[in-house]
Amino acid sequence: MRALADFSDDSGAMRFTGDLVLARLGDLPTRLDDYSGAVSVIDLSDVSRIDTIGAWVIHRFAQRTGANIEGLRQEQRALFDQVVNADQPVPTRQQHVSSFNRVLGEVGEATVTAGRTLVGLLGFMGATLAALASVIRHPQRFRFNATVQRFEVVGVSALGIIGLMSFLIGIVIAQQGAVQLRQFGAEVLTINLIGRITLRELGVLMTAIMVAGRSGSAFAAQIGTMKLTEEVDAMRTIGVSPMEALVVPRTIAAVVMMPLLGFYASLVAIIGGGLLCWWQLDIPPVTFVARLREVVPITDLYVGLVKAPVFGAIIAIAGCFQGMQVKGDAEQVGMRTTAAVVQAIFLVIVLDAFFAVFFERIGWI
Structure with a gap:
């Protein structure tokens, strides 16, 4: 079923129906980009299927309009979470860390690793005796x-x-x-x-x-x-x-x-x-x-x-x-x-x- 978008009432809620997948989107991304009205809620309860591209289109539209996304099922919510996390900016250069802090961090990490290894070794020794x-x-x-x-x-x-x-x-x-x-x-x-x-x-x-x-x-x-x-x-x-x-x-x-x-x-x-x-x-x-x-x-x-x-x-x-x-x-x-x-x-x-x-x-x- 082709993806469709319409207003369900005058409260600023936009309801999507059909399949929000790449093969069914058609010109929906263009129409959403051209839309200039106010949207407060995006209702996806009638959406049958959704893939990464569809989730990205809806997420980008919700970001631009400031709308809240509702009606997601559990698997759809997991997909949207992945899309939201992928939208975070990626640093192109590592943040500068002072030599003292870097050495201190490496010493702390080595100490924690040594402690965990010692505990694991003691547990393994007990398992060997058992x-x-x-x-x-x-x-x-x-x-x-x-x-x-x-x-x-x-x-x-x-x-x-x-x-x-x-x-x-x-x-x-x-x-x-x-x-x-x-x-x-x-x-x-x-x-x-x-x-x-x-x-x-x-x-x-x-x-x-x-x-x-x-x-x-x-x-x-x-x-x-x-x-x-x-x-x-x-x-x-x-x-x-x-x-x-x-x-x-x-x-x-x-x-x-x-x-x-x-x-x-x-x-x-x-x-x-x-x-x-x-x-x-x-x-x-x-x-x-x-x-x-x-x-x-x-x-x-x-x-x-x-x-x-x-x-x-x-x-x-x-x-x-x-x-x-x-x-x-x-x-x-x-x-x-x-x-x-x-x-x-x-x-x-x-x-x-x-x-x-x-x-x-x-x-x-």
């Missing part, structure tokens, strides 16, 4: 093959790079310690430095950083890709819990393998430091080992073994959490993978500082 408890109550849900595969990915495949890194770190610690201690004629104390710092701190800490960069990023990328391809939603559809199937095996693997990798890294670092002491300080391996047994307390080993599983849990949970946050496009996978590594390393260092104070308070020094 899923683990559910697996313990129902052992048939435990995915043994997936967990063993993660053991290989997190632990066995990482032995080469962690061993090389730890060996070189042991050599660097021994070389730098020997150079500084030689000034006081105390080169033999290099053995103390190597043994205590590798078993207590650097062995586990550097291993955690390597696992975060290697396995934590892999967890985030794998789960993020599954989110994009809707595999996670498909798992929920068929009644499989993503927390039990994806997060729990990765967390168990990281928790179990981290103490083993930390001990392995400390041992390789001690071997590297011992070889340099043998070559540069003429300390034979037998003397080196005997000295280690005298100066390194067993509590240093306990400290490293206590910290390692906690670091492993943090790395796995951070990686899986960021992977679960992926949405939208493939760019999110890279962003969340980077965030997982940064978040895991940051939390590991913070927890390491906390452990250092805690063990000093209880006398494990």
Whole structure:
């Protein structure tokens, strides 16, 4: 039906009928532009259909005459709201913001983001513990093959790079310690430095950083890709819990393998430091080992073994959490993978500082 417009009475009300769509408007926009009378109300209650062009014509006419639009149905009201919002002026140049306000705004935004991420991470940690408890109550849900595969990915495949890194770190610690201690004629104390710092701190800490960069990023990328391809939603559809199937095996693997990798890294670092002491300080391996047994307390080993599983849990949970946050496009996978590594390393260092104070308070020094 062709769109028509007429006055229903002498009160200044204009009533529209028919279809206000592009194909039915005809010369109605021209006649409305030429109209110079007073209009107080535009009645659209008898309009059957209306599209964006029709809504724009009526909106422009109402703006020019100052009339109120009445008789809109719900879907028509939503269309008019979109037309009204699109009519707002668009700034061609960004408003000038002072450097101080811009920096302050970025700091505030980063603080809010960090707070929300921390809250989300704590909630995800609770969900992981709940899923683990559910697996313990129902052992048939435990995915043994997936967990063993993660053991290989997190632990066995990482032995080469962690061993090389730890060996070189042991050599660097021994070389730098020997150079500084030689000034006081105390080169033999290099053995103390190597043994205590590798078993207590650097062995586990550097291993955690390597696992975060290697396995934590892999967890985030794998789960993020599954989110994009809707595999996670498909798992929920068929009644499989993503927390039990994806997060729990990765967390168990990281928790179990981290103490083993930390001990392995400390041992390789001690071997590297011992070889340099043998070559540069003429300390034979037998003397080196005997000295280690005298100066390194067993509590240093306990400290490293206590910290390692906690670091492993943090790395796995951070990686899986960021992977679960992926949405939208493939760019999110890279962003969340980077965030997982940064978040895991940051939390590991913070927890390491906390452990250092805690063990000093209880006398494990």
